Amino acid sequence: MNEVRISESGKTNSKLPEFSASDLMKFEILLRQKNISGDTIKQYINCIKKKKTNSNNCIKAWRNFYKLVLNQEPPDFLKTKKTKPDLKVPTLDEIVRTLAAAKQYPIIYNVYRLLLESGAREIEVLGALNNYDPANDKKEGDFYIYVLNWQRGQKKIFYLFHISPIQKLNLSKSQIDKAVKKLKLVPPKYIRKFVATRMAELGIPSEIIDFIQGRTPSSILSKHYLNLFALSKENYKKYAEWLKNVLQ
Template identity: 30%
Template sequence: MTARVYLRFLEQYDMLQNAIVLKYFKVLKNKESKKDFFVPIDEEVIKTFNKIKSHSALRLIYLILATSGVRYVECLSFLKDYDKDKFTVHSNYVSYNVSELRHTKNINNIYLPLFVYNQLKPVTNSYHCLRQKYHLRKCSFSLKYLRKWQYNFLIYNSVPESVADFIQGRANRSISANHYLARSQQADFWYAKVCDKLEYLFSVMQPQKTSTSSQAYLGELNSVNSVTIRGETNESRNIRKSKH
């Protein structure tokens, strides 16, 4: 962990004041980092999920990262103090407005399929404790790569890049109110289209059936839509009704 990342961590959990963090940042040199083009393939994502799913907290965090595209630190912050009354329940997914701005890193809404929403519970484990438990299971990639994988998944499923950016919290901080509302509506539309496919991937598809590319099994995943009415499956409809 670099000094900058550690300072961000301390600031995120109110262990260090923002003014002190900024003062250290002026002293620390920002070394140019090498581009990291690694993105795990679908088979790796499913195999890793099967390695960690017996640990309830890791399972939940993994699913949130893979289906929402939020960052690991943001995920832990969300699980620490989310309010279930603030969720907006849609046909087959939920959205949660956090309106949080972490300097240059934005996050507006967290989008989750219903099958992940129904597993939500507070997680108070520390950042480092959870990472250690994850790596002890000899996983082939770091949790941060689930964000890249989810972005690829959205693009392979025809989600426009601007909408995929919005879903992952990359909204422009200077965006107008009208533009923000339009982008939010677009995100609602597109996430409803892909979240059943995410549920299929993690709930139905077995490791040996996965391929090396999201494109390779889009035809199979599209069959999920055959039992969908306006983006709502029979199963998700029953789940939603049971919530009311």
């Protein structure tokens, strides 16, 4: 008999399916195969166990559960709620203050330097640092290009462009979250927005910014990969030079 989990309210959601412990194990394995972060997997598993659908994260968890474990399309009631776009972009002063505060903890500082240098997502930066392989890091003039070649669902990033040498670390998203709260740092997602905005202000074309930050659609990548890579190397020099001058 399938194992039924009880929600925090003490009642199960009758619209959701029953599942067993083996289903949860299968779900965790399949999520890991999609390169989803450990912290996100824990959140998803918790949502399934408690049959929670009260947040977009939990709805995403159930949608993945239906597709990966049940091999079914998620029902209509499991749709994420539309949210207004977050247009906040931190100022340069806020970025500088964040780096100064992060210096109290060298590991946190190294994460923030790579976030700022690469413009990559937090999970991609943590993945690169936790699994760093020097053989994949190539010097290109005054900067480096680390071969990441990482895909999560529709999100794919080939490279991390960076200025400072990378050192292998052992760090989780939850540790970054604690540091953000304790030190009042700019959250990583806003560092990514700052980088995109600054690159645009430096005259770097939007399609190059998208390639550097891992937003280029697969249909375009398949046709223009080599051209985009060459142009990205040329254009990143502008950002690298600007950033070096700012952080001196």
